[in-house]
Amino acid sequence: MSGAASEFYILAPEIPVPERTVVLKQDDTLGLFNEFGDIAAARLHEEGLYHEGTRYLSTLALKLAGGRPLLLSSGVRRDNLLMGVDLTNPDIYRGDELILPRGCLHIYRTKLIWGGTCYERIHVRNFTRGPLTIRLTLKFAADYQDIFEIRGQQRPRRGRLLDTRTGSDYAEMAYEGLDGATLRTLITCKPAPISVTKSEFLLGADLEGRTEQVYTIAVSCSHGAQRVDAISYEAALFRGERTFTDGERFRCDIESSNERANAWLRRSAADLNMLLTKTGSGLYPYAGVPWFDTTFGRDGIITAMECLWIAPHVSKGVLAFLAKTQAVDEDPQRDAEPGKILHEARRGEMAALGEIPFARYYGSVDSTPLFVMLAASYWRRTGDLGFIESIWSNICAATDWLSWYGDADGDGFVEYKRRSAHGLEQQGWKDSQDSIFHEDGRLAEGPIALCEVQGYAYAARLGAADLADALGYTEAARELREAALELFERFQRAFWCEDIGLYALALDGYKNPCKVSSSNAGHCLFTGVTTPERREVLIKALSQETMFSGWGVRTIADTESRYNPMAYHNGSVWPHDNALIAAGLASHANKELALRIFGAQLDASTYFESARLPELFCGFRRREGKEPTRYPVACSPQAWAAASVFGMLQACLGLSIDATIGEVAFRYPHLPAGLDRLAIRGLEVGGASVDLTLHKYAGSVGLSIDRRDGKVDVAVLS
Numbered sequence: 001m002s003g004a005a006s007e008f009y010i011l012a013p014e015i016p017v018p019e020r021t022v023v024l025k026q027d028d029t030l031g032l033f034n035e036f037g038d039i040a041a042a043r044l045h046e047e048g049l050y051h052e053g054t055r056y057l058s059t060l061a062l063k064l065a066g067g068r069p070l071l072l073s074s075g076v077r078r079d080n081l082l083m084g085v086d087l088t089n090p091d092i093y094r095g096d097e098l099i100l101p102r103g104c105l106h107i108y109r110t111k112l113i114w115g116g117t118c119y120e121r122i123h124v125r126n127f128t129r130g131p132l133t134i135r136l137t138l139k140f141a142a143d144y145q146d147i148f149e150i151r152g153q154q155r156p157r158r159g160r161l162l163d164t165r166t167g168s169d170y171a172e173m174a175y176e177g178l179d180g181a182t183l184r185t186l187i188t189c190k191p192a193p194i195s196v197t198k199s200e201f202l203l204g205a206d207l208e209g210r211t212e213q214v215y216t217i218a219v220s221c222s223h224g225a226q227r228v229d230a231i232s233y234e235a236a237l238f239r240g241e242r243t244f245t246d247g248e249r250f251r252c253d254i255e256s257s258n259e260r261a262n263a264w265l266r267r268s269a270a271d272l273n274m275l276l277t278k279t280g281s282g283l284y285p286y287a288g289v290p291w292f293d294t295t296f297g298r299d300g301i302i303t304a305m306e307c308l309w310i311a312p313h314v315s316k317g318v319l320a321f322l323a324k325t326q327a328v329d330e331d332p333q334r335d336a337e338p339g340k341i342l343h344e345a346r347r348g349e350m351a352a353l354g355e356i357p358f359a360r361y362y363g364s365v366d367s368t369p370l371f372v373m374l375a376a377s378y379w380r381r382t383g384d385l386g387f388i389e390s391i392w393s394n395i396c397a398a399t400d401w402l403s404w405y406g407d408a409d410g411d412g413f414v415e416y417k418r419r420s421a422h423g424l425e426q427q428g429w430k431d432s433q434d435s436i437f438h439e440d441g442r443l444a445e446g447p448i449a450l451c452e453v454q455g456y457a458y459a460a461r462l463g464a465a466d467l468a469d470a471l472g473y474t475e476a477a478r479e480l481r482e483a484a485l486e487l488f489e490r491f492q493r494a495f496w497c498e499d500i501g502l503y504a505l506a507l508d509g510y511k512n513p514c515k516v517s518s519s520n521a522g523h524c525l526f527t528g529v530t531t532p533e534r535r536e537v538l539i540k541a542l543s544q545e546t547m548f549s550g551w552g553v554r555t556i557a558d559t560e561s562r563y564n565p566m567a568y569h570n571g572s573v574w575p576h577d578n579a580l581i582a583a584g585l586a587s588h589a590n591k592e593l594a595l596r597i598f599g600a601q602l603d604a605s606t607y608f609e610s611a612r613l614p615e616l617f618c619g620f621r622r623r624e625g626k627e628p629t630r631y632p633v634a635c636s637p638q639a640w641a642a643a644s645v646f647g648m649l650q651a652c653l654g655l656s657i658d659a660t661i662g663e664v665a666f667r668y669p670h671l672p673a674g675l676d677r678l679a680i681r682g683l684e685v686g687g688a689s690v691d692l693t694l695h696k697y698a699g700s701v702g703l704s705i706d707r708r709d710g711k712v713d714v715a716v717l718s
Helices: 002-005 233-242 260-276 297-306 312-324 349-353 365-384 385-390 392-403 451-471 474-495 517-526 530-542 575-583 594-606 643-652
Strands: 021-024 030-036 046-049 054-057 059-064 070-076 083-088 090-096 096-100 105-114 117-126 132-141 159-165 170-176 182-190 201-206 211-222 254-256 278-279 283-285 656-659 661-667 677-685 690-699 700-709 711-718
Touching: 002 105, 002 700, 021 070, 021 105, 021 260, 030 105, 030 117, 054 117, 054 211, 059 254, 090 365, 105 132, 117 201, 117 233, 117 517, 132 211, 132 278, 182 201, 201 211, 254 260, 254 312, 254 661, 260 278, 260 594, 260 643, 278 312, 283 297, 283 312, 297 312, 297 365, 297 575, 297 643, 312 365, 365 385, 365 392, 365 451, 365 656, 365 690, 385 392, 385 451, 392 474, 392 661, 451 474, 517 575, 575 594, 575 643, 594 643, 661 690, 700 711
Parallel strands: 661 711
Antiparallel strands: 021 030, 030 046, 046 054, 059 132, 070 083, 083 105, 090 096, 105 117, 117 211, 132 201, 159 170, 170 182, 182 211, 254 677, 278 283, 656 661, 677 690, 690 700
């Protein structure tokens, strides 16, 4: 690879490490641990405790008699708050003498993250009848690597590690960055260790038979003058648990007759809760762990869209944050232009120094129209016109960008071509360097107009027109609808490829179509930029074995010149991509493809740890007895993958909610195979709420209203 794509390419480890990686996250602090509860970055390079994009702890290893304890079991609580690890001792010898048989000690570790601190409890219990003298060591180290260094980027210079300070019950490591910021990792232990060095705590206890000793460890991450003070383990656990009941976070009150589907729904909701991060503008779903644990415009918007019907407050946080960070000036180094919506924002030393352009970067062509689409959908879902009025100037700036900077050559299409020397070459959701190409494999030259982006621009203008009408700006509404209609007609002429039965992947800089069978064309179903006749042809093409792997729709057909089922964007299967395709069928009678997508992704979820669908997986054809093939560096959990189940389910049900008229509608509803009953509880519509149950009957779906508070109409349309 070359250029910017190779600069920011995510390297996979040469030899896969068989140990499981366990994720804990709260706001801007993230922990990646192995199943022993340790951090061993030398073995698996992304393990660590991170804060705001920097690794504050690269080693944390609990040793017994100089070696690793034996693992009995480990896991994370269903709500993702607490990790638990059961360990025991191996046979321990002194010379040839066995002094402690295996299984005499039980070591139980629990971990949680709260408020910039990782808390741990270590319980050591003696299950023999006699006294034992126990010695444990807890080794630690910090390398303060930026996440981009861990992803594989080389730096010519780094800051300096400062001398580690120690006391009777603590050690504090520190690093002075080239940006002048000092980062500190403070590790404390209660009760105090036997001894403390610059890299190790020695823990010890004299245990009578059947008794235990408990240690509490706290690892706090501080940046500059902002010192983090640890609270008690009990207080951190209480505050963490309270967030799941205080109404701020994501709630999933959906239950079906299918336990596999329930497990997928529960895991997805828990992962979204973990990824939701407090910002000054509200909650924002960080994109994914570990590589994209920050705000991404496109990812946040699509995540919010997928779960809008069940969690509209997520959309409000996304819209508020993106309105606040909208570009107001031209800045070629950041691919920024007035009205453009953020691609991503990063913190850390490399971003502060400009070694990467992503401190606040605008190199995505689709975030801007998607922002407007989400605003219109949020208003329809909630009726919250006051909030829309507060961001109306941002919506207008975004639609202006579509017409001016987004269409620099004036041909009516929205195109991109990077201006930053270190920015992204491809600026759609498929942003790999080789993702946009012609049927013969030639890479497309820019400026590039992607087919799905034209659909987004079309839907954005229609949505903005509805908002303008609601706010009383009738002339603006008329102009927006006229522009949308012109784009629709122009799009049909320039993008439809009769020979492949799909819209072209893109137009290159010479206005030549890239005649590639791609999932991008499926997003045109979602935005409605299709004629009825072409919609049916498009559905048929996406349903063919060349496109549908058996686990979902591939990013490109297996007949294409650059098809590779192991490639990031050229043949893999992405859950969010499938969810958007399915969403395009929500209001139509023909839901066969949406039902196939839901069923395939449900089946895939059963093969992944805790029913957690990753960012993507490989696009190999589904075979009898063969599970989906994993993509080695996929983010897991990942926000728009976690939210995809809600988008797919909404599509199958044909569910729409219009709070402006107080209506919940099911258009041509279907329950996916294996689901005979689906209950939705506490569905809020304006000031009202309703409980619903759908039942599958022969050839139809029945609906019962179990509870209704307030004025809300429920309709089944078929």
